[in-house]
Amino acid sequence: MAFQQRKFRGRDNFSSGPRDMHKVTCSDCGAEAEVPFKPIEGRPVYCKECYRKHKNTE
Numbered sequence: 425m426a427f428q429q430r431k432f433r434g435r436d437n438f439s440s441g442p443r444d445m446h447k448v449t450c451s452d453c454g455a456e457a458e459v460p461f462k463p464i465e466g467r468p469v470y471c472k473e474c475y476r477k478h479k480n481t482e
């Protein structure tokens with residue numbers, strides 16, 4: 425039944441919205457940022473801009 429399928433899809437859409445984001449403090453500029461992965465303790469985490477910066481220099 426097409427009707428039932430549509431209803432189920434709508435519900436699925438609702439629950440699978442935002443990803444599991446983790447709030448971190450950028451090790452470079454100190455800004456608050458969100459990363460889609462779990463930050464590892466002892467390792468620096470960067471906001472989007474600093475990450476790009478470090479990726480270019482390293």
Ligand SMILES: [Zn+2]
Pocket residue numbers: 450451452453454455470471472473474475
């Ligand atoms: Zn930063």
